[in-house]
Amino acid sequence: MKFLRTCREVAALVSEREDRALSATERAVIRAHAFICRRCTKWEAQVSFMRKSMKAWGNYRD
Amino acid sequence: MTDLAKFADDVAESRSYLLRFARLQLRNDAWAEDVVAETMLAALEKPQSFGGRSSLRTWLVGILKFKIIDCLRANSREVASSVNTDEDAELEDLLFVPDGHFRGDTYDWPNPEQTLNSKQFLEVLDVCINQMPPTMGRVFLMREWMEFSTDEICKELQITSSNAWVLLHRARLRLRECLQLKWFGNGPAKTST
Numbered sequence: 001m002k003f004l005r006t007c008r009e010v011a012a013l014v015s016e017r018e019d020r021a022l023s024a025t026e027r028a029v030i031r032a033h034a035f036i037c038r039r040c041t042k043w044e045a046q047v048s049f050m051r052k053s054m055k056a057w058g059n060y061r062d
Numbered sequence: 063m064t065d066l067a068k069f070a071d072d073v074a075e076s077r078s079y080l081l082r083f084a085r086l087q088l089r090n091d092a093w094a095e096d097v098v099a100e101t102m103l104a105a106l107e108k109p110q111s112f113g114g115r116s117s118l119r120t121w122l123v124g125i126l127k128f129k130i131i132d133c134l135r136a137n138s139r140e141v142a143s144s145v146n147t148d149e150d151a152e153l154e155d156l157l158f159v160p161d162g163h164f165r166g167d168t169y170d171w172p173n174p175e176q177t178l179n180s181k182q183f184l185e186v187l188d189v190c191i192n193q194m195p196p197t198m199g200r201v202f203l204m205r206e207w208m209e210f211s212t213d214e215i216c217k218e219l220q221i222t223s224s225n226a227w228v229l230l231h232r233a234r235l236r237l238r239e240c241l242q243l244k245w246f247g248n249g250p251a252k253t254s255t
Contacts (some may be wrong), residue, residue, distance in 0.1 A: 007158065008163075011158075012231050015231040016230075019205065020212055020223075020227070042168045050237055050238070051206070053184075054207065056184060057207070058123075058206075061079065061120075
């Protein structure tokens, strides 16, 4: 398994982390990538924000 | 007004609220009308089972989710045949350059906590979810709103888990672009000062 991946691959892993349990290697790939890539770090924050938004959306009542 | 009549009124008033969820999840207006009608009937038949522990709408949404699952199962053949796992296949090519980097700059989203409390923001979310292609929208809401596992989604829609992961990933990429455009970018009014 290749350790250094492109943003495109890492972005997909970050997304999949919301939907399945990643392997230890996959988690390490994300951590290693975060050291060198600010854009993917922002994507991580956005993915977690979107999850929270959907919770708020589901609880929204007026 | 009796308590029961008041209860019936409150249930009736929640109709459009329930319909909004049902439409977005089912992507079929006739089915959405049906599940909402069934939900309201079920509520009116058993007013005593609403214990007032949660708000009425939370309780109704709980019933609605069961009715939606029933509806998806009753129409499983039609649901499965309308599934299109190629939706937005070119999206990643647009958002990433050929060597795999994000195209252009990615965005900072300020004031996340404040944003989540904004009613306008949640309405923008509605619009963004509504704009997703049908299969993607269904899968995304099954995951994020119905809180199904990927396995359950695959079973209901008869798709593979890798199809489900790809659709969920594209849904998030799309949602990010939509929120950037309609909320965080130069879009309409924001809650931040």
